[in-house]
Amino acid sequence: MDSSARSPPTCIQFPVNLNCTTHDHPDDHHNLIDDRRKIIDEMDFFADKKEARRCEPTSDDGADGPSSFMDFNVNTGLHLLTAANTGSDQSVADDRISSNANNKRGKTEVGFLKTELQRMNSENQRLKEMLNQATNDYKGLQRHLMTLMQEQQSDNNGGGSAQERRGCNGNGKVVSRQFMDLGLAVAPDTDDVSSEGPMADKEIRGGEDLGPDNKIPKLNNRSPDTSVDQATEATIRKARVSVRARSEAPMMTDGCQWRKYGQKMAKGNPCPRAYYRCTMAAGCPVRKQVQRCADDRSVLITTYEGNHNHPLPPAAMAMASTTSSAARMLLSGSMPSADGLMNSNFLARTLLPCSSSMATISASAPFPTVTLDLTQSPNPLQFPKPNSPAALLPQIFGQALYNHSKFSGLQVSQEIDQTTQQLPPLISSMKQGVQNQLNVDTANTLATDPNFAAALAAAITSIMGSSCPNNSNNSSTNNISGVNTSDNNSNGNNKLSSSGYPVN
DNA sequence: CGGCTTTGACCAGCGC
DNA sequence: GCGCTGGTCAAAGCCG
Ligand SMILES: [Zn+2]
Numbered sequence: 001m002d003s004s005a006r007s008p009p010t011c012i013q014f015p016v017n018l019n020c021t022t023h024d025h026p027d028d029h030h031n032l033i034d035d036r037r038k039i040i041d042e043m044d045f046f047a048d049k050k051e052a053r054r055c056e057p058t059s060d061d062g063a064d065g066p067s068s069f070m071d072f073n074v075n076t077g078l079h080l081l082t083a084a085n086t087g088s089d090q091s092v093a094d095d096r097i098s099s100n101a102n103n104k105r106g107k108t109e110v111g112f113l114k115t116e117l118q119r120m121n122s123e124n125q126r127l128k129e130m131l132n133q134a135t136n137d138y139k140g141l142q143r144h145l146m147t148l149m150q151e152q153q154s155d156n157n158g159g160g161s162a163q164e165r166r167g168c169n170g171n172g173k174v175v176s177r178q179f180m181d182l183g184l185a186v187a188p189d190t191d192d193v194s195s196e197g198p199m200a201d202k203e204i205r206g207g208e209d210l211g212p213d214n215k216i217p218k219l220n221n222r223s224p225d226t227s228v229d230q231a232t233e234a235t236i237r238k239a240r241v242s243v244r245a246r247s248e249a250p251m252m253t254d255g256c257q258w259r260k261y262g263q264k265m266a267k268g269n270p271c272p273r274a275y276y277r278c279t280m281a282a283g284c285p286v287r288k289q290v291q292r293c294a295d296d297r298s299v300l301i302t303t304y305e306g307n308h309n310h311p312l313p314p315a316a317m318a319m320a321s322t323t324s325s326a327a328r329m330l331l332s333g334s335m336p337s338a339d340g341l342m343n344s345n346f347l348a349r350t351l352l353p354c355s356s357s358m359a360t361i362s363a364s365a366p367f368p369t370v371t372l373d374l375t376q377s378p379n380p381l382q383f384p385k386p387n388s389p390a391a392l393l394p395q396i397f398g399q400a401l402y403n404h405s406k407f408s409g410l411q412v413s414q415e416i417d418q419t420t421q422q423l424p425p426l427i428s429s430m431k432q433g434v435q436n437q438l439n440v441d442t443a444n445t446l447a448t449d450p451n452f453a454a455a456l457a458a459a460i461t462s463i464m465g466s467s468c469p470n471n472s473n474n475s476s477t478n479n480i481s482g483v484n485t486s487d488n489n490s491n492g493n494n495k496l497s498s499s500g501y502p503v504n
Numbered sequence: 505c506g507g508c509t510t511t512g513a514c515c516a517g518c519g520c
Numbered sequence: 521g522c523g524c525t526g527g528t529c530a531a532a533g534c535c536g
Contacts, residue, residue, distance in 0.1 A: 259507085259508060259509085260508075260509055260510080261509090261527095261528070261529075261530090262510095262511085262527070262528060262529080263509090263510075263511075264525090264526070264527075264528095266525090266526080267524090267525065267526085273526090273527095275527070275528075277528095279507090279508090287527095289527095
């Protein structure tokens with residue numbers, strides 16, 4: 001509902017903020033106006049970089065794209081100021097009276113402004129270049145990772161687990177899917193639903209849109225043939241990503257649309273657990289559970305599961321990718337493949353620097369689960385950055401996307417058997433490269449805000465996704481669609497009830 | 505009227 | 521085999 005409305009902005013913004021604003025504006029004493037312009041420009045560039053660039057070669061120094069924009073602005077400004085010089089109508093009338101002194105002053109001003117403009121232009125260009133570079137780097141890394149991943153997979157195939165094999169060779173379907181995911185959840189049904197022998201899946205489950213991927217637990221039912229592929233998928237599906245965030249409001253917008261399909265009292269928790277299903281596309285297998293922490297009811301625990309089988313709005317992408325990545329991570333944890341391990345470590349190391357532990361990976365549970373704990377942020381507001389969490393998100397995401405930046409504040413503890421893996425050099429380098437960008441403060445800020453939590457998760461995902469090109473969307477996002485998971489148990493009976501399919 | 509929420513019931517997995 | 525619990529379904533009700 002509103003989620004869609006709200007989230008978009010976030011995403012939109014993030015790319016923008018990401019590079020442009022913040023740092024690298026040492027000189028601007030020019031303040032707001034200038035900043036605005038720059039930001040705007042950045043946005044434009046972002047959107048139509050290339051076109052913008054090629055804009056008029058115009059005057060001014062070497063600056064291309066930006067310059068053109070700037071020129072435009074400049075002219076406007078000059079026009080006003082310059083009026084005196086040119087003796088153009090309007091001003092002329094009044095100005096005539098004024099003495100030469102004014103003209104001189106005006107010229108001086110103009111000159112000054114021009115100088116400033118030039119400076120700004122150059123700076124702007126510089127920023128632009130940085131942006132481009134970052135983008136290119138990102139893309140390059142992405143490709144690189146993809147390549148690496150593929151290699152790894154093939155390696156695994158050589159002696160690896162059955163699952164891995166299936167994943168790659170089986171039909172390459174998994175791979176393809178992953179790619180698709182990366183891209184963003186592509187055509188509907190491409191994902192889980194369509195993949196491989198799923199027919200069996202569907203048939204077995206018999207039914208409906210929902211049918212396709214539901215029944216995670218019912219894995220056993222499958223026919224032997226599809227067992228392996230499905231096992232992999234099942235694993236993927238099983239993988240869960242839970243986000244713990246402090247939130248009085250039961251609403252966390254993640255860009256997805258959810259429909260509540262059940263609520264139950266969970267065992268050791270006085271608060272009911274709500275079950276949601278993604279409704280952005282028919283048959284989307286993604287589900288999430290929302291529950292308040294028994295210990296601290298201000299903490300909202302959102303658990304995502306599954307892969308979206310449809311395109312996602314940017315806003316949702318973040319979370320989706322996060323969760324998916326996390327899921328993958330888990331997966332890999334359970335499997336010998338380097339993927340997950342890589343991710344795990346990456347995550348851990350990336351996040352560690354920050355503060356308290358925030359991410360926990362648990363593969364032991366019935367379902368491998370990654371928990372992002374965003375509730376432990378110390379004092380989000382103490383830091384220099386005035387930005388609100390919401391504002392930060394964009395940056396975070398952006399950075400994550402572009403640089404695989406690190407998020408402060410997360411700690412990963414692996415309970416998985418194979419705990420010792422080393423980050424591939426690549427990732428390490430990536431890390432280093434990015435390290436400067438985000439600070440603890442950011443993390444902290446994030447942690448406190450529920451939406452932030454979601455965002456953070458997304459960011460993490462991004463990171464992971466980046467490190468592992470294959471990951472992308474899988475589970476969805478946190479969007480607590482208006483359900484009050486509050487203390488009141490709607491269903492509150494100790495006996496969980498359920499309603500059965502057979503009801504007919 | 506369509507979509508969403510509520511809520512009791514059913515099913516399957518798991519432990520004893 | 522039985523009971524517990526998690527998860528899901530779908531009828532009924534609510535809301536915009
Ligand atoms: Zn979905």
